[in-house]
Amino acid sequence: MLKISVLDQAPISKGSNPEETLQNTIKLAKWTESLGYYRYWVAEHHNTSGLASSSPEILMTQIAASTHKIRIGSGGILLPQYSPYKIAENAKTLSALYPNRIDLGFGNSPGGSPITQKALTDNHIKPKEDFYRQVSDLQGFLHNTLSRNHEYRLVKAGPRIDNPPAMWLLGLTENGAKNAAQLGIGFVFGHFINPKYGKIAMKRYNKDFVPSVNHKEPTTIICIFVVCAETDEKAEELAITQDKWLLNVGKGLGTKVQPREEINIEEYTKEELEQIEENRKRCIVGSPTTVKTELHKLAEFYQTNEFMIITNIYNFEDKKRSYQLIAEEMLSDS
Template identity: 40%
Template sequence: MTKQIKLSVLDQSPIRKGVTPEQAVQETISLAKHTDQLGYHRYWVAEHHNTGLLAGSTPEVLIAHLAGQTQNLRFGSGGIMMPNHSTLKVAENFRMLEALFPGRIDLGMGRAPGTDRLTASVLNPSNQFSEQDFIEQLHDLINYFHDRGVPGTPQSKVRAIPQVSTVPAMWLLSSSGQSGLFAAHFGMAFSYAHFINPYGGAQSVQMYRQRFKPSEDLAQPQVNVALFVFCSEDEEKLKQHRAVMEHRFLQFEKGAPVFPIGYEDVKDIEYTQAELDRIAYNSKRVITGTPDQIKAKLTTLADEYDVDELMIVTITEEFEDRLRSYELLAEVFGMKA
């Protein structure tokens, strides 16, 4: 029997060409309401800094607004970049969200800064980009959520306010296996970023499951996979979408200035052989197709990872195409509004 695949949303609040950041945030609100009505499972918003491409810098603020505008979706961070933040403040932000929306909040966390090193050093001047610091943050966070402060330290008397009876679901986000091992050790859920690194993810998920230790918050391993997806009934739109995404990936890899682009900006570019090789390498980060094609592609990927939840990241040149893509996915997967 084929397992039922849940679909969720990862929204980075992309700033389209010719659109202001204010409009990008309004599009996030519209998309959240739209996917709530379509029957999507959860909706995560991202943390990025010092970029003209993405407007989402404060997930905790967006989550509070979006959850209040919707009925059914779980809301969370995809993710909070822990090295940028005080652990206590993260605990308090998400305890407040739990107080407002009990049972609907996910705290997704990452090790990366979500920006360049200079900006990261401004966000948190004491940031050492240390793996050990990250591990200690996770340990302290769990203790704050369970009103234990930080045992064995002067901070043992510190409590995360408000003290509420529920704990947000804790997820670690990663595009490699390392954070999967941390998630397994701490008994947290694991989200693999296929849209960043489409190679080795199934092995990372398998290792997480094998090494998972049940915790007071999660008894069984829980996994989802995030990937770029675009579904359209128009083959020409699918071709143009891939062309734009291919160019965007190259610009990121080169460290070149990045700004919103459209198909007209890239359609006549002739790539070198080295660039074509990178385009081929990155091609697995994006899955596109018509409604007839997309279900088989996504089901195959879910089977490869052995997961029953996919987090869909969709960035399009026209907002209406983005809304329609999520509609088509809901239809082909038989989601109930």
């Protein structure tokens, strides 16, 4: 049976605010836990008015405190912008507070525009080719496995717990998959961002995987947009708000999710309609039966057993219902 999990970017709907949005994140985490979802991860975004998830570690703490068993994670920490040592200490502290429930997902994103990246790093931007070393150092700090000749070998990341969080590298390319494989780290492929290199990335990861203190065998998750409703027609209607949001994000416009009544499909240009069609390659939209069928097809395509679902539609109750219908269909045999 496929595992289903959640990625939450904490998108702010027009007319709402960050305070309400973050409270909805807590509500959605509790709701999806009750439905049987396996993980609940929160994203990291900066310098945007439409996404409230700018500090995943803090948000993870509140979500973990508000839930009981669902795994809580970051999807993902922007490793190049921070110190691997400090990330390790934050993650180990979370794991000490909530043992065997914390996932440390991280990626190689710049975190936003060039000026945003400068602000995040205090203008100490690391070269892209340094990422593998940073991942290796992070693993060393988490598990106390830095080599004897490492300059920070005597620096221990605290608290010194027995079971550090699982590491997951978020990637979009074959190179990211190769990095994850060589270090024995779980790999999350961002189908919801760009599915173009998904097949080749997953093949590389499984082929090159080297067991480590983190994972003994290849472990993968596919992250994808999903909008589900009772019928295909109703799901399509709900997905219009996500289509518009993705269109705006792609244009660098406002990132708040607009209500359906503000969206006039007839006003779309030919280019916008083509872009929406292209964006739909990153999504599954439909009834529970349709969603289940498509997820199983993708599971076979990617050779994975877990999907992380992201749903950025306008109405929060419709979002809750979407996750409910997916769980009832996908987990009905459990």
